Amino acid sequence: MALFLIEIEIFAMAAMKSGRKSRLQVIDTHGNVIHETDGQSLSSFDKYYFEKTFGPFEQYQTRLVS
Numbered sequence: 001m002a003l004f005l006i007e008i009e010i011f012a013m014a015a016m017k018s019g020r021k022s023r024l025q026v027i028d029t030h031g032n033v034i035h036e037t038d039g040q041s042l043s044s045f046d047k048y049y050f051e052k053t054f055g056p057f058e059q060y061q062t063r064l065v066s
Helices: 002-017 044-054
Strands: 023-027 033-038 061-065
Touching (some): 033 044
Antiparallel strands (some): 023 033, 023 061
């Protein structure tokens, strides 16, 4: 019975992780990915910390990977 419950839990976790996922990559002038985040855009929180670390977000290219 315990083994069955473990198998059900593994299946449930796999089902939750499946599906189409988007990642936003921020690329520097040399073509290197310097930042990557889940979703299709940076949250205002992520953008704030990105700009504190790397400078203005507008200086970088972005690429959406699905």
